[in-house]
Amino acid sequence: MTKKDVLQQVDEEARRAAKTFLRSSRFGALATIDPASGTPMASRVSLASDSRGCPIFLISQLSGHFGALESDPRVSVLLGEPGRGDPLAHPRITVFGQAERVSQDERPKIRARYLARHPKAALYADFGDFAFWRINIERASYNGGFGKAYDMNRDDLVAPTDPALEEMEADAVEHMNTDHSDAIALYAETQAGKTQRNWTLACLDLEGLDLVSGDDVARIWFEPALQNADELRPRLVAMAKRARAS
Secondary structure: OOOOOOOOOOOOOHHHHHHHHHHHHHHEEEEEOOOOOOOOOEEEEEEEEEOOOOOEEEOOOHHHHHHHHOOEEEEEEOOOOOOOOHHHOOOOEEEEEEEEEEEOOOOOHHHHHHHHHHHHHOOOOOOEEEEEEEEEEEEEEOOOOOOOEEEHHHHHHOOOOOHHHHHHHHHHHHHHHOOOHHHHHHHHHHHHHOOOOEEEEEEOOEEEEEEEOOOEEEEEEOOOOOHHHHHHHHHHHHHHHHHOOO
């Protein structure tokens, strides 16, 4: 008897949905390998993402995960929370990859992105026993609900980057939040359907930008994606003009 293939063909809609999970999830269930027993060990961690969309997290050397990752970098993380009704009817994604400790050179950028999602972590983020880690994505299993299962590879999920955009990101975010909060509110309302007004810009990349309001995260996608940092300002201006016109 031939086994039925339950996986769907990966298309752009599925990629966009999976990437949105990666960009907007604030926490997940991280699974590492216990070095003492070799068995899987899962625990909840707070998450953000780097400019490519790879998950980043902050943990203490006192946690079991820290030693496990130093011993074996293989890792997976489950994102997505059930809502009302059958929990298996709600979307979720499991990302598989290799974890690496964020270098000191890259730490300021990663720290800024993480604290934009988890501002209370500023109380301990700079303690000597805490470190940021990244999951370099190798593949993922995305389930959008019953009959919507996809097996994805790195190219389906990881976005291109522009070093120039990464260098200017912090200044651009501060400028938008300080001088253009009205435009940010328009982005949230017209492109994400969010009506509350206390939105701020958390971070941006070639493919879009992330807005936050308390614990809520809204991903806004650029259509089309930017090719380089020089396109950022005119694109944001054009988005604001279209939002006001609508």
